[in-house]
Amino acid sequence: MGPWICCLCSGVADPLMLLLVLALGCNPSTAATASPSVPHVKPSYSFGRTFLGLDKCNACIGTSICKKFxxxxIRFDTWLSSHLKLPPSSLLSYSGNYTDDAKSWRLVDITRLTSKYQHDRADKRICTSLLGSRSCSLERALRRTQRxxxxxxxxxxTPDLVQGLPSPLLRCPSQRLLDRIVRRYAEVPDxxxxxxxxxxxRDKLRLLYTLAVxxxxxxxxxxxxxxxxxxxRYLGSCGRxxxxxxxxxxxxxxxxxxxxxxDLALxxxxxxxxxxxxxxxxxxxxTHVDAGTFGVFSNGHLFIRDASTLGIIDREEGSQLIDGQQEYKDIFSCLTVDCQSAFVPCDSIREKHSLVMVCQDLLPKLLAGKFLxxxxxxxxxxxxxxxxxxxDSQGANEAMAELAEILRPLRSCDSRFAYRYPDCRYSDKY
Structure with missing residues (x-):
């Protein structure tokens, strides 16, 4: 009864003040000193180095965009909910939002080089094969390798430094292509x-690791x-x-x-x-295409979404690997693929190679049953x-021109195709 007597005897006439006093335990002195506005503490998530893969550096991609995380x-879509939390680390890719000014946001893709299972398996392989232990410092182990x-x-x-790496990009390397990699490597400031x-x-190990995985x-x-x-557009990397x-x-x-x-087929x-x-x-x-190889921007423009299966042949210089160099194997050759995987000879790649793959695996799914x-x-x-x-009678360019001639009259010109609208209203080029 004490607190109630205190409240009733305090002579509080204002109903709002009475409610405040009751909420504070009916202590008038507390009510008198209470601040009318309590600062709102913004929820935040403390990143784990493990989720980003920073604990694995320098067996990682880089750190150029870590500050934004x-x-x-850079926010994951789950951060837009009331419960601030990271998505599962087992996913290969995530949808996120990116800003430079904290006012305007744009969608980004946040992806891993490979699955968490493959990463864990590769990490274990590094430790067991190089140091004979189940866990280790990946950087220390990889630094000891001959490569x-x-x-x-x-x-x-030079080509001998990338021989045996499993990436299709490096199966037929020219010096001109390798120079371009070093000159445009975006994870270094200069x-x-x-x-x-x-x-x-550190930079060299990160570059080598990325090329290998x-x-x-x-x-x-x-x-x-x-x-x-x-x-x-490449925006940067953080860990893996x-x-x-x-x-x-x-x-x-x-x-x-x-x-x-x-329109997409064209x-x-x-x-x-x-x-x-x-x-x-x-x-x-x-070397492979599937339903995730290509992607479409919000303006309708089609791009290569996953470039991991792209090989390059330099028609100006040709490949500068000598016979037998492609068969060289070491730990970097086997991080995410079977060490026994056979390389496709550079001179066996034909001009129609990619078109045939697309005709087999993508265009039928995109165009099946669509037209009269x-x-x-x-x-x-x-x-x-x-x-x-x-x-043998038709080349790739002739074949693509034949299909384009069939499809071109079927596309339309409206705001759904923002990448070429309204230009398409005034020119057949679009």
Whole structure:
């Protein structure tokens, strides 16, 4: 009864003050000193080094964008909910939001080089094969390898330093391509030279590790979208996570309207054409394609979403690996693939290689049952012939032109295709 008597005897006339006094335990002195506004503490998540993969550095991609993670200028979609939490570490990719000014946000893709299972398996393999233990310092183990010791002594990245690495990018390397990798390596602040003097020992290990596990981020760096290459923009990396501009996978459009499917198929053909014929005389080819290889931006523009299966042949210099160098194997050859995996000889890659793959695995899913019978029959007939290799009488360019002629009248010009609208209203070029 004491507190109630205190409240009643305090002579509080204002009902709002009475409620405040009751809420504070009916202590008038407490009510008198209570602040009317309590500062709101913004919820925050303390990143774990393990989630980002920073605990594995320098067996990682880099650290160029870590500050944005820690400053919450890169946020996972789950952060938009009331419960601030990180998504499961077992996922291969995440959708996120990125800002430079804390006001405007844009979608980004946050991806791992490979699955957590593959990473863990590779880490264990490094420790057991190099140091004979179940766990170890990955950097210390990898620094002891013969390959990395050669990297430390090297002034320039040469074909013998990448021999036996499993990345398709490096199966047919030219010195010109390797110079481009070093000159445009974005995880160092002062790139620009073909010589590796500006790379520290740490930088060299990160570059070697990335090339050995998944060359996707390297391709995004050396062939940037601002120069017209069909890749999403590389924004940076942190530990074992890569951040790039967001795209929706092509699989999301398999059930799209006929005019959308026709437009995407035409863009896909244009990408293949640019990969085979460009001013730098690099011939790009796929070793594998699936429904996630290509992606579509919000403006309808199609890009290569996953560049990990892209190989490159330098038509200007050719491959500078000597016979037998591709068969060289070490720990870097076996981090994510079977050490017994056979390389495809460079001279066996034909001009039609990527087109045939796309005809087998992607275009039928995108174009099946989309059009009226006369057109659909022509499309299906072409895809069947293309999937079987097109024969010797027709080259890749002629085949792509044939399919483009069928599809071009089927696409439309409206705001759904923002990448070419409204230009398409005034020019047949778009």
């Amino acid at each position: 820690f400053k919450e200028e 990395f010791q050669k990297w430390l002594r090297a002034k320039r990245l 790139a620009g030279s073909i010589y590796m003097d500006h790379l520290t020992d 998944n060359s996707h981020p390297i391709l995004l760096q050396i062939f940037p979208d601002v120069e017209g290459w069909p890749f999403p 996570l890569v951040v790039s501009a967001s795209t929706r996978p092509l699989r999301d459009f398999f059930s799209s309207a006929p005019e959308v499917a026709a 863009q896909l053909l244009a990408v293949l054409r640019s990969m085979a014929t460009n001013d730098l005389h690099y011939f790009f080819y796929f 019978p006369p057109v659909q029959v022509r499309v299906d007939t072409f895809l069947q012939r293309c999937a079987h290799g097109l024969g």
